[in-house]
Amino acid sequence: MQIDEEVAKLLQLKAQLGGDDGKHQFVLKTAKGTRDYNPKQMAIREKVFNTIIGCFKRHGAETIDTPVFELKETLTGKYGEDSKLIYDLKDQGGELLSLRYDLTVPFARYLAMNKITNIKRYHIAKVYRRDNPAMTRGRYREFYQCDFDIAGQYDAMIPDAECLKIVHEILSELDLGDFRIKVNDRRILDGMFAVCGVPDDKFRTICSTVDKLDKLPWEEVKKEMVNEKGLSEEAADQIGEYVSMQGGMDLAERLLQDQKMSQSKQACAGLSDIKLLFSYLQLFQVTDKASAEKVRTTEVQVMVASAQKNLLEEKLKLITELWNAGIKAEVMYKKNPKLLSQLQHCEESGIPLVAILGEQELKDGVVKLRVVATREEVQLIHNTHTVSLLAHGRMT
Amino acid sequence: TGTRDYNPKQMAIREKVFNTIIGCFKRHGAETIDTPVFELKETLTGKYGEDSKLIYDLKDQGGELLSLRYDLTVPFARYLAMNKITNIKRYHIAKVYRRDNPAMTRGRYREFYQCDFDIAGQYDAMIPDAECLKIVHEILSELDLGDFRIKVNDRRILDGMFAVCGVPDDKFRTICSTVDKLDKLPWEEVKKEMVNEKGLSEEAADQIGEYVSMQGGMDLAERLLQDQKMSQSKQACAGLSDIKLLFSYLQLFQVTDKVVFDLSLARGLDYYTGIIYEAVLTQAGVAPVTTDAQNGAPSEESVSVGSVAGGGRYDGLVGMFDPKGRKVPCVGVSIGIERVFSIMEQKAEASAEKVRTTEVQVMVASAQKNLLEEKLKLITELWNAGIKAEVMYKKNPKLLSQLQHCEESGIPLVAILGEQELKDGVVKLRVVATREEVQLIHNTHTVSLRRFKCGCNEKSRGG
Numbered sequence: 001m002q003i004d005e006e007v008a009k010l011l012q013l014k015a016q017l018g019g020d021d022g023k024h025q026f027v028l029k030t031a032k033g034t035r036d037y038n039p040k041q042m043a044i045r046e047k048v049f050n051t052i053i054g055c056f057k058r059h060g061a062e063t064i065d066t067p068v069f070e071l072k073e074t075l076t077g078k079y080g081e082d083s084k085l086i087y088d089l090k091d092q093g094g095e096l097l098s099l100r101y102d103l104t105v106p107f108a109r110y111l112a113m114n115k116i117t118n119i120k121r122y123h124i125a126k127v128y129r130r131d132n133p134a135m136t137r138g139r140y141r142e143f144y145q146c147d148f149d150i151a152g153q154y155d156a157m158i159p160d161a162e163c164l165k166i167v168h169e170i171l172s173e174l175d176l177g178d179f180r181i182k183v184n185d186r187r188i189l190d191g192m193f194a195v196c197g198v199p200d201d202k203f204r205t206i207c208s209t210v211d212k213l214d215k216l217p218w219e220e221v222k223k224e225m226v227n228e229k230g231l232s233e234e235a236a237d238q239i240g241e242y243v244s245m246q247g248g249m250d251l252a253e254r255l256l257q258d259q260k261m262s263q264s265k266q267a268c269a270g271l272s273d274i275k276l277l278f279s280y281l282q283l284f285q286v287t288d289k290a291s292a293e294k295v296r297t298t299e300v301q302v303m304v305a306s307a308q309k310n311l312l313e314e315k316l317k318l319i320t321e322l323w324n325a326g327i328k329a330e331v332m333y334k335k336n337p338k339l340l341s342q343l344q345h346c347e348e349s350g351i352p353l354v355a356i357l358g359e360q361e362l363k364d365g366v367v368k369l370r371v372v373a374t375r376e377e378v379q380l381i382h383n384t385h386t387v388s389l390l391a392h393g394r395m396t
Numbered sequence: 397t398g399t400r401d402y403n404p405k406q407m408a409i410r411e412k413v414f415n416t417i418i419g420c421f422k423r424h425g426a427e428t429i430d431t432p433v434f435e436l437k438e439t440l441t442g443k444y445g446e447d448s449k450l451i452y453d454l455k456d457q458g459g460e461l462l463s464l465r466y467d468l469t470v471p472f473a474r475y476l477a478m479n480k481i482t483n484i485k486r487y488h489i490a491k492v493y494r495r496d497n498p499a500m501t502r503g504r505y506r507e508f509y510q511c512d513f514d515i516a517g518q519y520d521a522m523i524p525d526a527e528c529l530k531i532v533h534e535i536l537s538e539l540d541l542g543d544f545r546i547k548v549n550d551r552r553i554l555d556g557m558f559a560v561c562g563v564p565d566d567k568f569r570t571i572c573s574t575v576d577k578l579d580k581l582p583w584e585e586v587k588k589e590m591v592n593e594k595g596l597s598e599e600a601a602d603q604i605g606e607y608v609s610m611q612g613g614m615d616l617a618e619r620l621l622q623d624q625k626m627s628q629s630k631q632a633c634a635g636l637s638d639i640k641l642l643f644s645y646l647q648l649f650q651v652t653d654k655v656v657f658d659l660s661l662a663r664g665l666d667y668y669t670g671i672i673y674e675a676v677l678t679q680a681g682v683a684p685v686t687t688d689a690q691n692g693a694p695s696e697e698s699v700s701v702g703s704v705a706g707g708g709r710y711d712g713l714v715g716m717f718d719p720k721g722r723k724v725p726c727v728g729v730s731i732g733i734e735r736v737f738s739i740m741e742q743k744a745e746a747s748a749e750k751v752r753t754t755e756v757q758v759m760v761a762s763a764q765k766n767l768l769e770e771k772l773k774l775i776t777e778l779w780n781a782g783i784k785a786e787v788m789y790k791k792n793p794k795l796l797s798q799l800q801h802c803e804e805s806g807i808p809l810v811a812i813l814g815e816q817e818l819k820d821g822v823v824k825l826r827v828v829a830t831r832e833e834v835q836l837i838h839n840t841h842t843v844s845l846r847r848f849k850c851g852c853n854e855k856s857r858g859g
Binding site for chain 2: 299
């Protein structure tokens with residue numbers, strides 16, 4: 001222990017000393033389970049966020065932000081077994097802190113702290129979990145969560161329906177392909193377990209076995225219920241009949257008439273609410289259920305280029321006019337770049353237009369505007385009117 | 397302590413500020429990256445000098461030793477070296493973490509935003525440097541924070557000046573940090589520190605005093621190149637020539653009105669190698685906020701009260717990370733975004749205008765009972781047309797409550813459904829502020845019209 005300490009001190013001193021050899025022993029990597037986002041990934045991310053946030057805003061949501069760490073005690077006791085996956089900060093003499101594990105507990109803390117009873121909010125931020133890489137390969141330890149919540153006392157099922165409407169809108173707009181939104185109700189599940197003869201104290205554990213149906217076939221799930229969780233085979237079979245059911249409002253109606261299910265008050269309450277939900281979903285038109293564009297990392301619209309030497313001053317003047325008009329423009333940081341290099345840069349960055357200055361054009365008071373993809377060219381009279389035209393007209 | 401939530405009002409202000417700033421970065425062709433909130437402890441070790449004790453470490457839980465990032469510059473250098481990138485123009489807006497002692501720096505947050513823009517790569521002199529200043533000028537103008545000045549100097553001029561004034565080489569850095577205090581202390585006190593505490597001769601201090609009182613533009617650079625003493629330093633001459641070149645580009649960029657070549661600008665950070673600059677608001681105006689503005693620079697730098705941005709050229713930093721010591725020259729700027737937030741928040745408070753926290757354009761309301769179904773149908777049409785709309789989560793809300801909600805949230809329009817209107821196939825659209833009403837025939841054409849009207853309203857909000 002002491003040796004480790006001393007070695008650490010020496011290493012730190014070594015790092016601080018640096019040295020004139022110019023070489024330094026730094027391990028160039030990010031922490032395990034984390035990654036940088038490069039410009040391409042950021043461009044995609046921005047598009048996705050814009051779609052999602054646009055939807056949240058369309059539904060009148062506000063947003064909040066909370067610190068990346070919370071008091072350790074705030075997070076303690078909220079995550080059950082997963083608590084061991086929480087990142088703690090070192091005790092450096094102040095409060096004990098931990099990195100947030102999700103956005104829901106911070107949300108609850110925010111509501112309580114500010115005595116808020118009603119809010120419709122979204123929160124997009126990173127959360128932190130010390131997943132064991134051996135068990136969950138490929139899982140990140142730092143990753144985004146995107147939460148939308150409606151808090152408050154309201155008439156039944158309207159906010160619930162709006163949440164589903166939002167999910168439907170987002171998944172449709174993101175163009176990820178076909179999707180389904182599965183809906184159920186805790187009261188229906190519990191009611192179902194009750195009428196099937198599951199003892200009260202086994203509800204939660206049977207529930208987590210049923211949850212495995214999305215990954216395992218019924219045979220195996222039944223086996224777990226009977227062999228591991230001690231359920232009678234009869235009860236398991238009855239559950240098996242119910243959990244194979246899917247449908248819409250009609251299924252809810254049928255189950256309300258079901259001799260067994262209707263014995264549970266809890267299940268009936270859940271089923272009535274499912275019916276109400278589906279009536280709203282019908283009004284929301286959601287009861288039913290991308291091109292390989294080159295991903296650009298910048299949004300530059302016009303490259304300001306030169307065909308001959310000694311035109312930097314003219315290029316800088318022109319680009320200033322473009323920037324002042326709000327046009328996204330770039331120029332090479334070179335006094336005398338070759339035209340070919342400038343055109344190549346346009347191709348690589350996906351810049352659609354290039355304004356080429358040349359000696360003759362300057363004498364004539366015109367600017368050549370070329371569409372990079374097609375090479376069509378127009379000559380524009382270089383004046384402020386033209387710049388405005390560029391800003392409003394062709395910039396799509 | 398040291399951290400805070402952002403409530404919806406603050407988020408709305410924050411979003412506006414980010415949009416302006418990011419819009420400017422994009423207009424200049426910058427890409428963006430993101431890095432993890434924590435780095436390997438060894439990545440951050442040895443980079444921040446005395447401030448290293450302010451770094452948040454993560455507990456040793458059996459894995460790698462980690463620390464929360466202290467700024468965005470070191471992660472940037474790590475990213476460049478790791479990906480062997482030699483050229484990039486990037487912005488990065490993210491939170492950083494510093495365990496400031498609250499007793500010493502009241503009002504300072506321990507978690508705060510930094511907003512960095514950097515151009516890395518070997519280029520012809522001063523063009524990227526000039527573009528950084530153009531960007532600062534654009535951002536500060538668009539944010540409408542009042543009048544500002546951008547002070548410019550150069551490390552080589554400072555060092556050259558010290559040399560010709562007789563400052564011993566080994567005292568350069570420490571004299572530099574004393575000069576840096578000129579933005580807070582009068583010359584008398586600064587001189588006293590130089591002579592009494594740092595052991596400088598009074599003669600040398602006086603000579604420095606003459607120079608650091610100088611401000612100007614290209615003309616000052618020209619004069620100093622002719623200055624008998626200053627011209628003896630090759631280093632200073634190189635810096636002065638570059639200042640002249642810079643100003644010539646700034647003229648073309650039309651920003652010389654706010655830029656001043658100021659010999660008293662020192663900026664404490666060791667890693668600057670060339671041009672340095674700092675933007676200050678000239679109006680004492682707003683009430684005292686965090687006086688030590690969290691400009692996103694390690695606290696070695698002293699930052700004056702009105703400072704909102706700072707940066708410079710740092711050619712040696714990336715080389716520190718590269719295993720072969722390959723140099724990647726960089727120039728960049730950090731916008732003091734927390735300072736900007738404070739100012740905007742105070743402005744919002746002072747002005748009569750309410751800050752909206754949602755962007756809802758139309759409230760869908762009902763004048764009688766049992767109209768929920770019709771409202772939900774109508775709102776779905778509005779959402780499908782991309783209009784931002786809300787409805788109360790109540791089967792039979794009172795019209796007054798619905799109208800009150802519009803007033804509180806700042807929703808400009810309310811579509812009121814009523815039994816008679818439904819029979820007639822129309823919808824009443826009311827402007828909340830003025831109470832004027834129009835009757836619209838309820839069909840898809842009307843929804844498009846509504847969208848157009850909303851578009852017009854949105855534009856006039858300055859969007």
